[in-house]
Each structure stands twice: as C-alpha cells, then as structure tokens.
Amino acid sequence: MAVIEVKGLSKTFKVKLKDKGFKGSLKAMVKPKYKTVNAVRDISFTVDKGEIIAFIGPNGAGKSTTIKMMTSILFPDKGSIKILDFDPKKDRKKLSYEIGTVFGQKEQLWTHLTPYDNFKFFGAIYDIPEKAVEKKIDELKMLFELDEFINTPVRNLSLGQRIRCEIVASLIHNPKILFLDEPTIGLDPVVKENIRSLIKRMNKEYKTTIFLTSHDVGDIEKLCKRVIIINNGQIVLDDSMDNLKYHYLNKKIVEAKMKERVNLDDEDGITILKDKGYNLKIEVDTTKRSVADAIKLLNPDNIIDINISNIPLEDIISSIYQNKDQL
Amino acid sequence: MKKYWFIIKTEIMSNLQYRFDVIFGFVSYFILLFILFNLWRYLYSDTSGLINGYSMSQMMWYVVMTEILWMTLGGRKFNTKICNDVKTGNITYNINKPYSYIGYSLSMHLGDILVKGVLYVLIGMLIGFIFLGHFPSLSIIEIIVVIIASLLATIISIFIIMALGLISFFIEDATPFYWVYSKLILILGTIFPIEYFPTVLQKVLNFSPIYVVSYGPAKLFVDFSWDKAITIIGAQLIYLVITYGICKLIYQKGVKRISVNGG
Incomplete structure (x- = not known):
C-alpha cells in the first residue's frame, strides 16, 4: 500500500541577480533582475508502507525542496503529493500529527532541558494524554537505550546521544512516516553504526516508513532496500539497492x-x-x-x-x- | 490552549537556571529609578503640589510601573529572535508542527519573562517603598485589574515586536524598526504620562500603542478609577485583536515568500 504518492511534481524559484560592485547593488535596487531556477522538474514516485527509502543526490539537486514540499513547508508549482491520503498543501495540521521529521543539522530539542522533559513537551504539543506519553517514553527509552542520560540536560550530551534523542522526540506521537534528513552527519563510525541499527530496529518494531536523505553511503547501503537518485531536479534513478549493486557488480x-x-x-x-x-x-x-x-x-x-x-x-x-x- | 500553557511552563523551566541577565537588569533598573526620582524631587520643589494632575509620589510610582513593564518585556532579545528565525529559516521548522508560530512564540516569550516579571515587581515595589514610604492605595480588586491591564499590555507589546520582527520576511534587516519603536516608547511612554505632552500630541498618543502598553496600566496603578479601567482595558482588547491580526497577516504573506528563498 502506497503511503507516499508524488506525481509530476515541479517547483521553480525566482532568484535575484546582482551585478558586481556598488554600481550593481544600486542597479539591483532600482531595477531588480531575476533568474528562474527549476529546482524540481516533473518528478513522480511512490513509497510503500514500511519501506526504508534513500532519497539522495548532490548538493542543490532538489532533495531538500522535495522533502519540504512533502512536509508542507513549501508549496509545489505543479503536480500533486499525497502523504497518507493527505494533501500537504491543504491538510498541513492534520498531516503534522502523522509524520515526524529529524534534521541532522538542526536541533529541535530544548538544550537546557533534559531529554525526558523534552519528550514530555513534544507529547503536549501533539495533544497526547500524559499517561500515554510516559508509556511511550518508557518504550522508546528501552529501544534507543537512553537510560543513562535521559535526565541529563541536552546541552551536556554527546552528538550521538543527542541525535538518538532527536529521533525519539520525533517518534513520541507515533508518526507513520519519518523523514530523516542526514541523521548521521558529523558522527563517528561507531556511533553511526549504532544509530543505523536503532533506525532499523524502529522500522521493524513500529513498521514506520522511513524517507532518508544522506550523503553517507554507509547509511544508504546498510539501511535502504530502495534508492531514488535525484540530480538537477530530476529523478535519474529509482531502483532497488540490489539492482543498483548488481548492475555495477x-x-x-x-x-x-x-x-x-x-x-x-x-x-x-x-x-x-x-x-x-x-x-x-x-x-x-x-x-x-x-x-x-x-x-x-x-x-x-x-x-x-x-x-x-x-x-x-x-x-x-x-x-x-x-x-x-x-x- | 493546553499545549501553549505547556510551552510557557517548559520555557520557565528552561530559563530558571540562567538568571544573570536579570541581576544586571536589576542594577540598571535601580540606577534609572534613582535618577528619575531625583529629577522629580528637583521638579517638585513643593512636594504637595501637582504638575499636570500628578503628585510627586504618583509620578514616582508611575515610573516604577512603566519601567517594570519595559524591563520585564525584554523586547530587544525577542525582536532579535524573531528576525533570526526568519532570516536563518528556522521558522520553517515550526511550520510542520501542530501549533501556530505566533502562539508558540508568544508562549515562549511569556515563559521567558514571567519569572523575571515577578522579580521586577517585587524589586520595584521595594525600591518605591524605600523612597516614598508608602504604596499607592488600591483595593485587592483594583490590584487585580492593574495586573490584568499589565498582562494585556505585555501581550500587546509582544505582538507589536513580533510584527516588527516578521518584517524580516520582506526586507534584509528589520531591526531598525524595533529600534525606532523602543525609542518612542522610552521617550513618550515610560518617563512622562501622556498628560505631560502638548494637547495635540496627547490626542495622537491616546490612540497610539503607548496608551495601551505603557500609560494605561501605570495610570491605573497611580490614579485608579473604574471609568479609566474600562476605557483602558477596552482599548487594550481592541489593540490585542488588531496586533494579533497584523502578525497573522504578515506571517501568512511571509510564509508564502519562503518558497522564493528556496529549500
């Protein structure tokens, strides 16, 4: 069953152009010139329930723009997106209860608070009854092995510990789809491996669909069965990991x-x-x-x-x- | 609503450990009051006389009150935060959460300043009492009205500063707007009551935000009457709706522009 359906998605941006130097700045103020950038061009794909999919591409390929359109941050120019039968453009709030997002380069936890207080906070944000939140925290604490530092302020945690907490925070409301944007960036190989196995375990336990972007080939190889490669705003490959390897093997x-x-x-x-x-x-x-x-x-x-x-x-x-x- | 209360509570918890800025704030608050008190002592050579309808002790308590409101507000910090949220794109990470950015920022800032506000009230009252030897005579119910007017004033101020910060969606640097606003409040809203200004200016000020964010609660504190209370709180409620509406409008227009800035 497809939980993500993207059809003919396109997005263009208008970027301001400026000639060099002071004269250029003045000219741009009086008569601004714009250039149109086709960030995403007519892409289509579907993702099934429980899949772990890698969505990869070089910098500026259109990955981020696509994810932002899927999570209702940006509006597409053309095409349609269906996430769990919701249209991110219209059902932003309803969709937010069904999806989780983790951005490896962006903290969403309150650094002065402990992970436990943070999780309670996220529980309240998603209108989850207090008892249910506590039960969920206990469950995720075991799964992600947080026992040692669940009561240490986030600012005192190591990067690996923090990422684990970030992922847990995004799972408090039982999302059906988790968007992970470079979750292992900046981590050492041992911690990376640990995060990967935790993500895998979570996928197995909760059947959460995972949409992953990463520049780390290890992430893709160890976690994903399917890979979509995007470049210059277009999908250049959408195939199973096995096929991709077989072709090149x-x-x-x-x-x-x-x-x-x-x-x-x-x-x-x-x-x-x-x-x-x-x-x-x-x-x-x-x-x-x-x-x-x-x-x-x-x-x-x-x-x-x-x-x-x-x-x-x-x-x-x-x-x-x-x-x-x-x- | 429950979630916004939780945001306030969490922000209070998060801030309780970092209160050095409050201590520095107290020092400048004390110096400011000291200077103004001496100024009033000088102006009121006859301590029983009235200037523009205010006695010397009313003027002193007026300043205590407006300064409590201003120092508690922490406007610059809040304005910088909103500007940065927009400029760095942090605001986008709030879009796909099940709360409104305006409600979230308001609750965060209220949580940030609530404890500070209580401390400023205690210290302000203490300083006023030491200098003047008495408190303004208010009944319990009148005190409650003053507290309500002060809370409304703070929320309106937060909306105004938020709106000024959200202008960052449209221009590179929106901080000068706050700078101008803060100077206007300082000159026209904290040191002198509206009655001190020329009649023409008074008419303008009576309809300006200064009436609801600064003058209103302080006036009720030093010269309470139910007529004034109704007018002031009525004006505050109108301002509350208008300023919230403006924030919402700028935010909605601005968020659409995010797409221009790209992923």
Whole structure:
C-alpha cells in the first residue's frame, strides 16, 4: 500500500541577480533582475508502507525542496503529493500529527532541558494524554537505550546521544512516516553504526516508513532496500539497492603488482584506470570479458600480487551524479 | 490552549537556571529609578503640589510601573529572535508542527519573562517603598485589574515586536524598526504620562500603542478609577485583536515568500 504518492511534481524559484560592485547593488535596487531556477522538474514516485527509502543526490539537486514540499513547508508549482491520503498543501495540521521529521543539522530539542522533559513537551504539543506519553517514553527509552542520560540536560550530551534523542522526540506521537534528513552527519563510525541499527530496529518494531536523505553511503547501503537518485531536479534513478549493486557488480577492479612492465591498452571490456609500469589498475566489464581473460592478458607468471574487488557504492553513486547516461 | 500553557511552563523551566541577565537588569533598573526620582524631587520643589494632575509620589510610582513593564518585556532579545528565525529559516521548522508560530512564540516569550516579571515587581515595589514610604492605595480588586491591564499590555507589546520582527520576511534587516519603536516608547511612554505632552500630541498618543502598553496600566496603578479601567482595558482588547491580526497577516504573506528563498 502506497503511503507516499508524488506525481509530476515541479517547483521553480525566482532568484535575484546582482551585478558586481556598488554600481550593481544600486542597479539591483532600482531595477531588480531575476533568474528562474527549476529546482524540481516533473518528478513522480511512490513509497510503500514500511519501506526504508534513500532519497539522495548532490548538493542543490532538489532533495531538500522535495522533502519540504512533502512536509508542507513549501508549496509545489505543479503536480500533486499525497502523504497518507493527505494533501500537504491543504491538510498541513492534520498531516503534522502523522509524520515526524529529524534534521541532522538542526536541533529541535530544548538544550537546557533534559531529554525526558523534552519528550514530555513534544507529547503536549501533539495533544497526547500524559499517561500515554510516559508509556511511550518508557518504550522508546528501552529501544534507543537512553537510560543513562535521559535526565541529563541536552546541552551536556554527546552528538550521538543527542541525535538518538532527536529521533525519539520525533517518534513520541507515533508518526507513520519519518523523514530523516542526514541523521548521521558529523558522527563517528561507531556511533553511526549504532544509530543505523536503532533506525532499523524502529522500522521493524513500529513498521514506520522511513524517507532518508544522506550523503553517507554507509547509511544508504546498510539501511535502504530502495534508492531514488535525484540530480538537477530530476529523478535519474529509482531502483532497488540490489539492482543498483548488481548492475555495477558486473564491473570488477583488478589491481596487480607486476614483476615486469606490461604494455596494455584499452580494449573491449577492459579500461585502464591507472598504469604506473609495475603497478596496474584496470576495470573489467564481466559482461564482455571474464576476469580470467583479463588476468591472462597480464600474464599470470608475471604477477607478484593481485587484488580483485567490486566498485565501491560511493563511486557508483558519484558516477550516476556526474552522468546518468553511463547507466 | 493546553499545549501553549505547556510551552510557557517548559520555557520557565528552561530559563530558571540562567538568571544573570536579570541581576544586571536589576542594577540598571535601580540606577534609572534613582535618577528619575531625583529629577522629580528637583521638579517638585513643593512636594504637595501637582504638575499636570500628578503628585510627586504618583509620578514616582508611575515610573516604577512603566519601567517594570519595559524591563520585564525584554523586547530587544525577542525582536532579535524573531528576525533570526526568519532570516536563518528556522521558522520553517515550526511550520510542520501542530501549533501556530505566533502562539508558540508568544508562549515562549511569556515563559521567558514571567519569572523575571515577578522579580521586577517585587524589586520595584521595594525600591518605591524605600523612597516614598508608602504604596499607592488600591483595593485587592483594583490590584487585580492593574495586573490584568499589565498582562494585556505585555501581550500587546509582544505582538507589536513580533510584527516588527516578521518584517524580516520582506526586507534584509528589520531591526531598525524595533529600534525606532523602543525609542518612542522610552521617550513618550515610560518617563512622562501622556498628560505631560502638548494637547495635540496627547490626542495622537491616546490612540497610539503607548496608551495601551505603557500609560494605561501605570495610570491605573497611580490614579485608579473604574471609568479609566474600562476605557483602558477596552482599548487594550481592541489593540490585542488588531496586533494579533497584523502578525497573522504578515506571517501568512511571509510564509508564502519562503518558497522564493528556496529549500
């Protein structure tokens, strides 16, 4: 069952232009010039209940604008959005009871208060009876392991602890969909991993649909089964994580240390990435050429050391950012 | 309404630990009163005489009251907060929460200043009593009316300052509007009652915000009458509706402009 339906969504912004220098400033005051920026262009997608979906793209791709339209912060110019059968444009207040948002770069907790007082505050904001709030806090305290610091003022918490509390605060009103905007930004690898497993656990426990944006490939790889990539305001890829990987797993990276110099040129199915005489790095397209073939070209007797690996997901994604035609 | 009360309560809790600014406020409050008291002593060479209908002790209590209102208000801090909320885009994070930004900001600021207000009242009364040896003669019910008028005055002031801050939606820097407003209140609203000004100006001031945010409660405090109480509270209620309406209008127009500023 689709809980998010986006159809033909577009949004343009008018950006003021200014010539350089003082003269330019004066001119802009008298006769301002504007440029139209197409932030989001005709995008459509649906998200099913309980899905964890990654919505990614380079800076300025239109991610934030799309999320803001979905959470009723911005109004779309064209197209329609349905979130749990609500139109964010018209049913802003009703929708706010059904969704939660966490912005990794934005604190929504009161820093002078303890997490516990903060959660009570959010409970009141969402009109939840006091007893129900306390029950929910207890439940989330266990799930997110907050026991140690639930009574410490937020300003004294570490970043990882704070993010955990931010997520809990956004879950107090039992949202059906959670929008997570870069939840692991600035965290160390151990804490990142911990947050990811907590998000996964929450998704399993409450069947919360999670709409995640992140620049961290680890987040996407470990959490999401489906990924939507947006660039220049358009969707360039909407596919399952498995398909995305499978497509690129056809390519292998072979790094070899040689006894003697090898003169190798680009051939069908083989691309030379680095050639330093005795050290070679080549990409093999296994749909055209087998890895064994490539090794034969190098001459196995000549090889001192060899390493065969998949293309890192990070590289896959950045190549999609740079050129969607490569797909 | 319950949620807004919770916001007030939470803000009080959040602020109880940080009260250094209040102590500094007390010092400047004390210095200001001291200077003005001496000024009135000088002007009222005959302490039993009246100037523009006010006795010396009424003038002193008038200043105690207007200064309590002004110092409690913390207008500059609030104005800066609203301007920053708009400029940094923080305001957008309030849009998808189930409360109104205006109600939320009002409750936050009331929570911020409530404890401070009580302390200023205590200190103001103490200073006035030490200098003058008596309190204005008011019955309990009259005191309650003065408190209501003071609360209304504070809420109207908060709406006015909020509206001035929300202008940030449309121009780069809206702080000068508050600067002008605060100076007008200081000159025309805190030191002298409206009766001290030329007749033409009095007519203007009687319809200006100064009448409801500063003069009104202080006048009732030093020279209470039920006629005046009804006029003043009536005017305050009208102002309350108007200033809230203006905030709402600016906010609604402004929020649509957020889309211009982008994601």
